[in-house]
Amino acid sequence: MLSPDAPLVLLQHGGLDNLSGKTGLAMLRYRQGPIVAVIDPAHAGADLQTLTGIARAVPVVADLAAALAFGPAVAAVGLAPSGGRLPREMRADVVAALRAGLNLASGLHSRLAADPEFAAIPLAPGQWIWDLRQEPAELEVAMARCAALPCRRLLAVGSDMAVGKMSACLELQRAAQRAGLDARFVGTGQAGILISGQGVALDAVRVDYAAGAVEAAVLAAAQGAGAEAWVLVEGQGSLAHPGSTATLPLMRGSQPTDLLLVHRAGQSHVRTRAGAVPVAIPPLPELIAACEAVAALGRPDGLRPRVRAIALNTALLDAAEAERQAQQISALTGLPALDPVRHGADALLAALLAAPATAG
Template identity: 70%
Template sequence: MLGSDVPIVLLQHGGLDNLSGKTGLAMLRYRRGPIVAVVDPDHTGADLQQLTGIERAVPVVGSLAEALPYGPQVAVVGLAPSGGRLPEGMGADVAAALTAGLSLASGLHSRLGDDPALAALVQPGCWIWDLRREPPDLTVASGRSAGLLGRRLLAVGTDMAVGKMSACLELQAAARRRGRDTRFVGTGQAGILISGGGVALDAVRIDYAAGAVEGAVLAAATSAGPDTLVLIEGQGSLCHPGSSATLPLIRGSQPTDLLLVHRAGQGTVQRLEAFPLPPLGQLVTAVEALAALARPAGSGAPPRVVAIALNTSHLDGTAAAKALKATAAETGLPCADPVRQGGEALLDLLLGQERSPTP
């Protein structure tokens, strides 16, 4: 719904320097289309690259009105606050965007289009896209993704927000540089906004979750050939007591390959320190065992973890190199940081695996 060539303004109120703004930060790093301005009253006039480390020259302004001269057509809510409700300080700029004739895209749990006051401000030809909606006409999964040609790689994580989407997008960028047909299936708000489509998995009833993933994978793989690579963004974690996302992702995508994503040095679930993370080798075994189940006969060898994608963003170069080496030694699997090092190394590992695509 959000075209790749549409100029957007990010509503990033207070989220340029912390994880509450992870949706907008991901768009700044990975959206290929134009981002003409960022609204963040807490950082008006800041140098975006110096503040975020993202190599993108975008002005940071204090209000939506200050962003209008840059010519945005769509305002995008870049925050992912706890509880998923519209932050109080952002309401005025959301209303100002709609009044000025901009469309609005939001991944919040609270549906802005259902607010009568906001809906009344939508100008002719404009829209509010609340992407966290259950798709229509859902069906129960039936393993249809296993019949697709090509490779399907699913990113699985040891925790939330460890870099599953980033790993997939870095792989996609590396594959495209080589001219390889590569598709990305977004399953969370940032991935959907960056790619323009996908399925908001956390908005789907559990009985239909695997079917929703299956539908998104089939849609992304339209006209795919034997050399096509489909990258499925992971959500949640098997290690998190509040997460149920990994299993429907496995069932719906029927992956040929798995990528385990982990933050270097993390030993417990974030904000739930009573829940230790298992040794990575143990988790690899568990994920592979689950992925070997509920597969159609004749669909090829069960998927294996190709490599570890290690998030070392919190470490300096020397510490990151040590962590990569230690993780490879611990697991016996190749290990790379796709954001720090680029996706080429992981892509080589994936393509070097002798995995036969679905016959």
């Protein structure tokens, strides 16, 4: 629904310098289409690159009225607040955007199209509100159809939630495209879908149909893909997290040929709610073996996908410690391990290309 070339303004109120704004920050880093302005009253006038470290020249303005001067066609909610509800301080700019004729894209749990205040605003012909966190229509139970695809299918699996699975896939896609390869990305969360314009919001799908929804999204992305193509499937959750169920339908639906483990370097326990009993992340070789074993089940082809490399998140570490952690993890697992955001994904891509075209 969101075309790649649509000029976009990010509604980033209070989220330019913290994880509540991770959706918008990911779009600033990875969306190839134009982002013409960012709205964050707390940082209006600031230099975006200095504030975020993202090498993109986009003006930061105080409100929608100031953003209109830059010609946006779509306003996108860039926040991922706790509970998934639209922050009160953003409402005035949403109203202003709709009244100005802008389209609206949101990955929040709250449905903006059903909000009485927004629904009362008459939309112009062709104007739309896209609440992307919705279950797709006409879902089916998965039937392992992706196993018959000729292309390679990489699924990112994590040692925890929110460790950078989407970023790792998008960095790999960049590296593959620079190398002249056909690499396609399947978004499964709000940021990935907003960046790519398509995919499936997995956490909005009933459990019986979750694998089928992933299957349909991968089949759609893989149309016309040959044996040399790669379909990179954004992971969600973790087999190691007691509150996560997302990895299994991703494995069943995508029928991956290859796995990429994503891990925050130095993290020993999964992050859970305050007061929860601590849950340790298994030693990485054990977690790798578990992911490979589970991914080998429910397949018509009898293949056992392998973890080919480890994408590290070293954002909280200095350069020396990041390098030490990478070397230690590589020695422990026998796999290439590096931070694709910090160092680029060329070495991860090389490990994938060196692996056999059939899993095992």
